[in-house]
Amino acid sequence: MSLREVPVSVSARLWQDSPFMKACRREATPFTPVWLMRQAGRYMKEYRDLRDRNSFLDLCKDSDLAAEVTVYAVQRLGVDAAILFSDILVLVEPMGLMLEYAKGDGPVIHNPLRMAADVSRLSSVKDGSGLEFVYDAIRKTRKDLPGHIPLIGFAGAPFTLASYMIEGKGSRHFIHTKSMMYTEPDAWHRLMTKIIQSLIGYLNAQISAGAQVVQLFDSWVGCLSPQDYQKYVLPYTRQVIQGIQEGTPVIYFGTETATLLELMKDTGCHVLGVDWRVELDAAWARIGDVAIQGNLDPAVLFAETPEIRRQVRRILDQAAGRPGHIFNLGHGVLPNTPVGHVKALIDAVHELSDRSLK
Amino acid sequence: MSLREVPVSVSARLWQDSPFMKACRREATPFTPVWLMRQAGRYMKEYRDLRDRNSFLDLCKDSDLAAEVTVYAVQRLGVDAAILFSDILVLVEPMGLMLEYAKGDGPVIHNPLRMAADVSRLSSVKDGSGLEFVYDAIRKTRKDLPGHIPLIGFAGAPFTLASYMIEGKGSRHFIHTKSMMYTEPDAWHRLMTKIIQSLIGYLNAQISAGAQVVQLFDSWVGCLSPQDYQKYVLPYTRQVIQGIQEGTPVIYFGTETATLLELMKDTGCHVLGVDWRVELDAAWARIGDVAIQGNLDPAVLFAETPEIRRQVRRILDQAAGRPGHIFNLGHGVLPNTPVGHVKALIDAVHELSDRSLK
Numbered sequence: 001m002s003l004r005e006v007p008v009s010v011s012a013r014l015w016q017d018s019p020f021m022k023a024c025r026r027e028a029t030p031f032t033p034v035w036l037m038r039q040a041g042r043y044m045k046e047y048r049d050l051r052d053r054n055s056f057l058d059l060c061k062d063s064d065l066a067a068e069v070t071v072y073a074v075q076r077l078g079v080d081a082a083i084l085f086s087d088i089l090v091l092v093e094p095m096g097l098m099l100e101y102a103k104g105d106g107p108v109i110h111n112p113l114r115m116a117a118d119v120s121r122l123s124s125v126k127d128g129s130g131l132e133f134v135y136d137a138i139r140k141t142r143k144d145l146p147g148h149i150p151l152i153g154f155a156g157a158p159f160t161l162a163s164y165m166i167e168g169k170g171s172r173h174f175i176h177t178k179s180m181m182y183t184e185p186d187a188w189h190r191l192m193t194k195i196i197q198s199l200i201g202y203l204n205a206q207i208s209a210g211a212q213v214v215q216l217f218d219s220w221v222g223c224l225s226p227q228d229y230q231k232y233v234l235p236y237t238r239q240v241i242q243g244i245q246e247g248t249p250v251i252y253f254g255t256e257t258a259t260l261l262e263l264m265k266d267t268g269c270h271v272l273g274v275d276w277r278v279e280l281d282a283a284w285a286r287i288g289d290v291a292i293q294g295n296l297d298p299a300v301l302f303a304e305t306p307e308i309r310r311q312v313r314r315i316l317d318q319a320a321g322r323p324g325h326i327f328n329l330g331h332g333v334l335p336n337t338p339v340g341h342v343k344a345l346i347d348a349v350h351e352l353s354d355r356s357l358k
Numbered sequence: 359m360s361l362r363e364v365p366v367s368v369s370a371r372l373w374q375d376s377p378f379m380k381a382c383r384r385e386a387t388p389f390t391p392v393w394l395m396r397q398a399g400r401y402m403k404e405y406r407d408l409r410d411r412n413s414f415l416d417l418c419k420d421s422d423l424a425a426e427v428t429v430y431a432v433q434r435l436g437v438d439a440a441i442l443f444s445d446i447l448v449l450v451e452p453m454g455l456m457l458e459y460a461k462g463d464g465p466v467i468h469n470p471l472r473m474a475a476d477v478s479r480l481s482s483v484k485d486g487s488g489l490e491f492v493y494d495a496i497r498k499t500r501k502d503l504p505g506h507i508p509l510i511g512f513a514g515a516p517f518t519l520a521s522y523m524i525e526g527k528g529s530r531h532f533i534h535t536k537s538m539m540y541t542e543p544d545a546w547h548r549l550m551t552k553i554i555q556s557l558i559g560y561l562n563a564q565i566s567a568g569a570q571v572v573q574l575f576d577s578w579v580g581c582l583s584p585q586d587y588q589k590y591v592l593p594y595t596r597q598v599i600q601g602i603q604e605g606t607p608v609i610y611f612g613t614e615t616a617t618l619l620e621l622m623k624d625t626g627c628h629v630l631g632v633d634w635r636v637e638l639d640a641a642w643a644r645i646g647d648v649a650i651q652g653n654l655d656p657a658v659l660f661a662e663t664p665e666i667r668r669q670v671r672r673i674l675d676q677a678a679g680r681p682g683h684i685f686n687l688g689h690g691v692l693p694n695t696p697v698g699h700v701k702a703l704i705d706a707v708h709e710l711s712d713r714s715l716k
Binding site: 178277282297304314 | 531532533536537540541580582584585586614616617634635637640655656657658661662672692694
């Protein structure tokens with residue numbers, strides 16, 4: 001899918017010409033664009049205040065508040081893209097699963113899929129229906145965002161959604177998930193098929209509502225061997241990306257994916273997100289003609305500014321000004337990260353990558 | 359350090375000529391030797407019965423029981439090496455930390471090291487003292503093991519021990535550990551120095567008691583970027599390995615280490631353990647002249663025998679009969695793994711690698 005052949009209206013020019021969108025298309029930019037996964041989150045006092053009065057899911061489902069949280073982070077930090085405040089698991093409810101965010105414990109699915117028969121009771125979401133609060137939040141965010149700031153929509157990638165559905169919560173060893181892959185490959189195929197049908201409708205509806213880019217989060221995919229990824233995951237992820245509306249860049253991100261990068265690129269994504277475990281230059285040399293997003297260790301934000309700037313400079317040097325680098329963390333901003341350090345990071349990326357100063 | 363120049367007594371010939379020891383030295387073997395991390399553990403009914411009557415730490419500290427558990431696993435499975443039943447954290451008690459295994463929660467250190475000043479109250483263990491129960495267990499195990507079965511002693515690697523001491527328990531993001539690295543490098547250096555002094559004495563005392571090989575477990579090292587590993591970890595791990603008694607092979611193992619392998623080899627280890635996230639052949643090509651240990655995903659043991667055998671064959675094919683491959687999992691045997699599947703794995707490795715059948 002080419003990102004260059006789609007005609008755009010004049011009103012879309014502002015964000016189409018933004019450094020972030022140019023970097024997605026691997027065009028030259030005046031500086032390296034930067035945004036951060038979980039840039040709106042617990043580390044911000046304003047967010048914690050909102051969360052004191054609203055549960056996490058309520059915040060996701062209240063489109064006014066979701067838009068407010070999304071836009072506030074952009075204003076506070078001066079980042080080059082917004083990402084919708086939402087969660088990868090909101091999709092599982094209209095598919096028939098009972099989701100809860102237990103206090104302090106992270107998400108729990110009360111009726112996980114453990115056997116082949118369980119897969120049959122899962123619904124596909126047609127055309128993204130049942131998630132109108134997400135599209136409302138996108139419309140409201142788009143309205144409140146400055147015109148030159150692109151908005152990123154997102155969803156969980158097929159493997160990560162499947163593993164949440166099967167394990168019912170975060171997992172260390174993914175035994176139930178891998179057992180279904182190995183011992184019930186037909187059930188795995190039916191599950192992944194329902195997931196990708198739902199994802200395609202969901203992501204395209206986000207784009208129709210006003211998202212300029214979408215990111216697929218494959219948070220758990222790093223638990224797989226390359227062989228298993230190739231056999232059980234790659235074909236499905238590729239179908240999702242092929243199903244996304246022409247002209248919308250797709251960012252594909254996972255952690256602990258050092259040995260999967262070539263296969264992940266084969267999904268057809270336009271931007272590949274990498275974590276700090278890989279050297280940015282070595283990773284980019286391996287994957288070739290695709291944009292790259294990353295890859296500061298979020299723990300570095302607990303250090304003081306000189307160490308943050310030293311590591312930013314190292315990553316920018318590795319990218320060597322090559323078009324197509326989007327600066328980000330290798331994982332979401334961690335709770336308790338000092339907001340001042342996050343702002344210092346954004347400023348450092350802008351300043352140290354400014355091409356007009358070279 | 360060469361493994362070939364040390365004279366051995368006639369009584370040591372039996373284990374010195376075993377396939378496992380030969381593979382450590384990268385000599386040809388009649389079949390691929392195999393052992394499994396946590397080969398004695400919760401997945402075995404006999405072990406669970408013992409644990410019903412003894413806490414985990416009591417089992418580690420009762421040298422009769424530790425030896426019994428160690429030897430039983432070898433007899434039950436037919437593996438080619440024994441590994442002492444113990445835990446990497448027993449070393450932290452004589453160093454001054456309060457260790458507890460809370461039921462279902464894993465290890466907890468009640469007085470973790472959070473600030474530079476905390477490091478001062480940590481003791482170095484001189485000559486491995488305070489851990490006589492470990493050496494007793496080694497002597498008893500060595501006496502009960504068949505002469506041709508080598509016994510592996512072990513310890514936590516410096517980074518993993520440091521991160522347990524700082525975090526006080528398992529961690530996902532290692533914020534306290536990385537914060538000390540970045541913001542208090544002097545304290546980090548003092549901590550790592552105390553750890554490596556203790557480790558050298560501890561491992562050499564295990565060897566004096568009768569261990570033929572030692573393994574360093576760097577369970578958490580995969581959370582680091584290559585730059586941070588090189589700066590904050592590699593020099594210390596190398597010193598430990600340099601301090602180990604001449605002639606004893608050192609296996610160095612971690613998980614999620616795909617981007618660290620070259621640096622880990624630079625520690626001077628003789629065998630490098632890899633997990634299933636890397637392709638064995640690609641990993642071995644990168645690290646060159648060192649033996650390799652791995653790398654089946656332990657979750658595969660929940661599949662039936664044909665899938666287990668298929669994956670064993672793939673790994674053996676990747677090793678291509680090159681001397682210096684020790685078959686293992688890429689992580690410990692998981693709880694609830696069917697014992698019959700574990701036995702099927704051992705048999706499959708022996709049968710499918712038998713050079714006399716080729």
